[in-house]
Amino acid sequence: MSEDFFTKIKNGTSQKDVKTFGLAASLAAVGVLAFGLTGQPAAVHAAPLSAPSMTQQRPGGFADLVEEVSPAVVSIRVTQLAAKAPAQNGAQRSQRGLPQGHPLERFFRNRPGGGKDQQQPRRRGMSQGSGFVISADGYVVTNNHVVEGGDEITVVWSDGTERVATLIGTDKKTDLALLRVEADMDLPYVVFGSSDGLRVGDWVVAVGNPFGLGGTVTAGIVSARGRDIGAGPYDDFIQIDASINRGNSGGPTFGLDGQVVGVNTAIYSPCGGNVGIGFAIPSELAQKVIAELKENGSVERGWLGVGIQPVSPEIAESLELEGTKGALVANVAKGSPAERAGLQTGDIIRTINGVQMDEPKSVSRAVADLDPNADAKLNIWRDGKDKKITVKLGRAPGDQVAALETTPSDLEELGLALTSSEQGVTISGVDPTSQAAEKGLRPGDIIVKVAGKEVSSPEDVSREIKRVREDDRKAVLLLVKKENGQRFVALSLEDA
DSSP: OOSOOEEEOOOOBTTSOOOOOOOTTOOOBOOBOOOOOOOOOOOOOOSEEOOGGGGGOOTTOOHHHHHHHGGGEEEEEEEEEOOOOBOBTTBOOOTTOOOTTOTTGGGTOOSSOTTOOOBOOOOEEEEEEEEEEOSTTOEEEEOHHHHTTOSEEEEEOTTSOEEEEEEEEEETTTTEEEEEEOOSSOOOEEOBOOSTTOOTTOEEEEEEOGGGOOSEEEEEEEEEEEEOOSSSTTOOEEEEOSOOOTTOTTOEEEOTTSOEEEEEEEEEOSSSSOOSOEEEEEHHHHHHHHHHHHHHSSOOOEEOOEEEEEOOHHHHHHTTOSSSOSEEEEEEOTTSHHHHHTOOTTOEEEEETTEEOOSHHHHHHHHHTSOTTOEEEEEEEETTEEEEEEEEOEEOOTTOOTTSOOOOHHHHHTTEEEEEETTEEEEEEEOTTSHHHHTTOOTTOEEEEETTEEOOSHHHHHHHHHHHHHTTOSEEEEEEEETTEEEEEEEEOSOO
16 A cells, blocks of 8 residues: 555544545545534624635734634534445444444444344434535535435534535535525625635635534645546645645635635545645635536536547657647547547547647546537647537536546446546546555556456446356456556455
8 A cells, every 4th residue: 555645534424434545646535523513593694704804914813814704614414324234254244344343343333242144223324524604595515525425414503503404416526515504594604716816825724623623723825736636537626734634524715815715625644634735626616516506406517428548658659749738539429429520539639619638637627617518619639630620519418527438337336437448448537435546546547357358348347347246256356457567456346
């Protein structure tokens, strides 16, 4: 396992398995303790909360800003009904497959009874995160992974006031969720600011609910922009060194004008705690997603219908292309907007609507930002020449990424998204909280064999995995071709 790895503050609580992963570009689920808050409603004001006078403030003087914005920052408490999990091999196991003696077993174990085969009773689980109110009528922003799978969501204010929330909508690809609470008064709220103007070195303030300790404030600087940490197809995180920990997920990062510039989502950590590097979803992205969730309850993105991969120096040279910017079309989905417009395997997408595409994710983000049925003007490189193509985008079927194919559900359970390419079965995405990420699988890797059988499509991979399951084997062996050669990777099927 690598020394460093990403840890997603995936506020599944003490009931959730603690995972660590060995990828420098992966996230891991970490549990937090849940607790209850009660109290009486306090008088609150209902103006947008901001602190314009703070624009020139320096460390040691954030108190006025915090006083203004804190009433709109909340804790999110989520309860869920745990599924039954049968005991295996005579040993009592949790709903997450934890063996006896595991440090987290006490959060899952059945009633006393030793190692007899029995089913665990259905019971309530709890998780906790952070959020913030964005309107006087009770709309609340948080992370999707905070509320995912919850049966009941409660919003808790710092004075102990609790209100049951309705889930308006979620977007897994950006890890955002929108809630709504009912109140007999206007609620204090904060507003989104512009993250585009943030520079490395600017001061930021994070407010949230780390480790269940509500109303915690930390300050730091923007330490990097545009981070891709392998969390999803549209990664574009703000990196900050303001301390955020388990339970901060969904909480706001403020600029010194008191406006929200980011939504805290992940930390970089070798131990599950804060080491000074955190990641926030930029407000420019969050605003668009939240607005669509409020209007439609879901997010519809433009769909191109191609599988894409990076342009290596070797590929650029073979295609007589200067530089490696752009995205190589590895395959074109049948019946897709790309096929109808005449895109071909081997084309390199260089610009979309006049904007330079530096890499495959640039294409995914650009297409996703466009509405279904919008026209996308592409400049491509084909046969040693520039060519212009206009594509009328479609609506992504199912849960497809804007510019990538989806894969069979059993592959998604293993944390893999695959696409067919000229090189073979290419890994186009890896769930950062999966064992696939832990084992070092990364986008761009090629799956050559599954359980000793050669594969040439995602369907082949799925079929061979099913065969292994039917043989009652507990793991499947993959032969994977990476940049530095081939190696075997074994993935467990027990918890998938």
